[in-house]
Amino acid sequence: MRTKAITLETFHAQVAAAAQTSSINQQIAEYVSEHYREASFMTASELAHAIGVSQASITRFSVAMGFSGFTDFVRTLQGLVREEWHTPERAVYVHSEWAGQKDLLVEQEIQNLEGLPDLMADSHVAAMAKAIASAKRVILAGARASSTIIPYAAYFLSKVKDGVEMATPNTPVWETFGLDPDPDSLVVAWVFPRYPLSLVTWLERLRRQNIQVAAFTDRWVSPAVHLADPVVVVPVASASLFDSYAAPFVLINYIIRQVAALTPGLQQRLEALEARDQANHAFWNRPNSK
Structure with missing residues (x-):
């Protein structure tokens, strides 16, 4: 189900509303409004120390804003400012108090995975599987970390259907795709923070050429939302030196399974692939003991 996108504007509106609930919350709100980017890197205790309030006050402020707690608050804030982060700033997750507490990255990934059942029931996921299954040529595209x-995805999708190709910057497909538009082609792009400009520009060109593009991205305010259809929003975890993609990988595996269910002659194809692997001795086998 598509949920209302949270933007920095709506976030600041929530901060302003929480400020009206108590004098301490007003104090916290003033700091967060001015230093929201820095706050996105802080633990609850660090934020409390910076403002001069108790850690419990930070938790109550998070709840007053409508979040379940500080973890929910900071995770949302991180998502809003993630594209502004530079890698050196994220070293805070290595040497600060973040590294000594219960790992927020693991907590984020657990929450992301727990949300997958609802996401898998979303109509956008079914539309993605149908689009991939019906396309004669599927171009899997991405840049930098997204790639x-x-x-x-290509390895397993190729076992299910023909016509699967990969396009990343400076590859032949990336450079030449779209010169002779094919209505039976589908581009499936992965567009995750920090949203590579090369990828966004490439997708914008394809859209101008009326080439069908589908995309996976991390939120409904991503630049991919206006460049693709269908769009599947799947969260990535950001509480680490680099983003983590556990949920997208699991979702891709699920979608490939749905594509397989829509593909005629799947059993025969899998049997033929297995026979080829056996003939080529593709896998290690334990020697027979005598």
Whole structure:
């Protein structure tokens, strides 16, 4: 189900509303409004120390804003300012108090995975599987960190259907795709923070050429939302030196399974692939003991 996008504007409106509930919350709100980018890197205790209030006050402020607690608050804030982060700033997760407490990255990934059942029931996921299954040529596209997901998706999707290709910057497909538009082609892009400009520009060109584009991205205010249809929003975890993609990988595996269910002759294809692997001795086998 598509939920209302939270933007920095609505976040600041929530901060302003929480400020009206108590004098301490007003004090916290004033700091967060001015230093929201810095606050996105802070633990509850660090934020409390910076403002001069108790850690419990930070938790109560988070709840007053409508969040379940500080973890929910800071996770939302991180998502809003993530594209502004530079890698050196994220070293805070290595040497600060973040590293000594219960790992927020693991907590984020657990929450992301727990949300997948609802996401898998979303109509956007079914539309993605149908679009991939019906396309004769599927171009899996991405740039920088987003492109690391593509080999996994291509390897398994190719076992289900023909016509799967990969496009990343400086590859032949990236450079030449769209010169002779094919209505039976589908581009499936992974567009995650920090939203590579090369990828966004490439997708904008395809859209101008009326080439069908589908996309996975992390939120409904992503630049991919206006460049693709269908769009599947799946969260990535950001509480680490680098983003983590556990939920997207699991979702891709699920969608490939849905594509397989829509593909005629799947059993025969899988049997033929297995026979080829056996003939080529593709896998290690334990030697027979005598």
